[in-house]
Amino acid sequence: MEINQVIEETARDAYGRLLSYLAVNWRDLQAVEDAIGDAFLSALETWPNGGIPDKPEAWLITAARRRLIDRARRTRISDNALQTLHAMSEDIQLQTTSNAAFPDERLKMMFLCTHPAIDPMMRTPLMLQTVLGIDAVRIASAFIVKPSTMGQRLTRAKAKIRAERLTFEMPDADEIPYRLDSVLEAIYAAYGSGWDEAASVDSSRHQLAGEAIYLGKMLLRYGLREPEIYGLLALMLHCEARRGARYDDEGNYIPLYDQDCKLWDQRLIMEAENHLHTASQAGRMGRFQLMAAIQSVHAQRLLTGRTEWVAIAQLYEGLVRIHPTLGAFVGRVAAVAEAYGVEQGIRLLEAIPLEEVVNYQPYWALAGHLYKSLNRVEAARSAYSRAIGLCTDAAVRQFLDRQASALDA
Missing domain, CATH: 1.10.150 (DNA polymerase; domain 1)
Known part of the structure; x- marks a missing residue:
């Protein structure tokens, strides 16, 4: 070598x-x-x-x-x-x-990045870059901002550390639960980066997904028993269980609703379910538990042969109440369209301000699918075009291109 x-x-x-x-x-x-x-x-x-x-x-x-x-x-x-x-x-x-x-010592370092003097909005990006080695472009994509903007923010955060000669101290044990959310956010973002564009089992991003799961499990070894840790682990493991079904032998992307659930890893699904059950015992619901519960409902298709979209839509309602992110809103649109009809989904879709989704690829991919279902050909074509332009995964881009081409059939 x-x-x-x-x-x-x-x-x-x-x-x-x-x-x-x-x-x-x-x-x-x-x-x-x-x-x-x-x-x-x-x-x-x-x-x-x-x-x-x-x-x-x-x-x-x-x-x-x-x-x-x-x-x-x-x-x-x-x-x-x-x-x-x-x-x-x-x-x-x-x-x-x-x-x-x-x-x-990466977990310790991640907690050190929650220093009170560091801007709370920059703690997770700082962890992603310094501890997990993710570049500013991929961090910017996760936070839906321009790469140049994220790069400037990271530079300013490090300049503040240098100018004020900040030294890092581990938080006291009673402070850790209050500083945990930024650490969980970083682990989740790292997993998301490893999940995207990971058709190859040898890809470095696939390795990053494994590292994220490892760090989540390491939190438990630290003796932390917060329910959201279990929730995050359950979420990542449920997603990881479906990795082998996301692409066919030729490398073509297969969306969740078309995946052969017999290819899902039942061992990982059971591990995820055990973590989710443990989280539920605390009686304190959080966003990662809700996101894991959504994936758990999807996993039930392996046993029942159908997807309970009403249950998923209800879980998304809870998610947008406690953690109203753009991803949660778009997920709710998809679930409502499946559970209650495309028209209701479209109403929720068009209620999301366009300035917030200009560069959010999942919104445009879903919009193309929903408009296509209603035979709104021009709207679907425009949405697919935007989704294709924003897509960085070649296999997903080809899938969307096939969907758009079918409009002319």
Whole structure:
């Protein structure tokens, strides 16, 4: 394997772990990011001559730690801080000479990103970029804003951290439940990014979906028993259970209503149902539990052969009340159209302000489907055209193109 490829794969797979391990201990995000960047640059310069180390992650984290020590000495930082770095050095040496993996500190780092001085609106995007390695373009897509806007916001957030010399501290145990929502939002957004455009089982985005599920389960290992953690896990697992049915052998996209439910992973469905049942015992309903419950109703088609759209529509009504996102509103439209008729769905669809959905692809895909059902050919053609233009998944784009072409049949 070429050295550049090894470095690229290590950066993609391990950057978040490296950054979190160092930042949780050092708590100067900018300094750690700079040190890791220098370590990767050093790898590009030295590995071609010295060869790829047996443990690339260990080599990189050792190099980054040395740069932090150099920086600390140059800036005459306190003896206590240097002691922290030297203690990290001993830990790194232990990890390097054993078969143990580096401690995964990403969850701690995500909680650190909920620092009170950080804009609440930027906490989740900051986690997605620094801890999970998602680029600003994909983060912008998740939050339905322009990539340039998201990039500027992330830059400002990091500039504030640097200018105000913010150091990260873990919240007290009694504070964690109040700071959990941003962490759950980041894990969910990471899963969504891994779910989109993941036709290939080898894709890096598919790997990101697995990492999101892993982080959700790690929250339980921390001893946190908030019902929304179980709800989020149930949601992700229900979706993951259907991954193998989303595309046929030729790579063509298959929408949920046309999927062969016998291809769904029953083991994952049962695991999801167990988590959802555990969440329900707390008696505190949240948005992730409602979203998981919607997916649970879909999963029942495996047993009954039909989809209970009235139940799904009712769950969406609850969702838009407690968490009125654009995705929830569009989902409600689809459910109402199936449960009570396309005309009612269209009324709800057209009640959503157009300025809010200009760049929201699911809205236009659904609009094309509903207008097509009512034989409103021009409206359907226009909606499909917008949906195709906004679609980044080639297989979904081809599916929508086939739907649009059928208007002329």
